[in-house]
Amino acid sequence: MRTAEATRDGRRYEIVDGRLLITGPQPPAHHAAVLALMVLLKHASPPDLLVSVGSVAFRPTTHTTLRPDVLVCHRDASVIQPPLLAVEVLSPATRTTDVVLKRALYEQHGVPSYWLLDPTNQELTILELTPTGYECQAVVQAEETAHARNPFPVDLTPAKLSGVY
16 A cells, blocks of 8 residues: 555545546545544554555556545555455545445455445445455444444444434
8 A cells, every 4th residue: 555645635636547536625524424434443453454544545557546535454565455445435526436436446456345434324335345246245324333344343333423423
């Protein structure tokens, strides 16, 4: 994994098949959800794993650089190794990109776990990679709790991650 230079304009820059993908500044609910998830994952994570928010990029090819909202990888992972977990926090501006494009890219490049957190609807979708593609392990809402096993055991409650609880 590679630490990326933080942008000063609040935008996220990614490259997909040589095309620049720019995500504008996100609303406060998005940032609150990212931080809540980061804190929860850091507390549950074993010491050999790195939980990163925005500063680590995944470069599966020379023409693709992805920067999920939250990423979990081995501390010594290289830039081309798939992270163990990629999480995208949905917002109106990123919903289609996260649900369709990034899901396909993470699946294609072998990211074992992909989570989609929707703070507005207090919903979390947990996907796990199988030999035939991503398989939905759980969709939980509001105060329901999911017990994720990968990349390490952790309990997830969308309302708590959405800052509403």
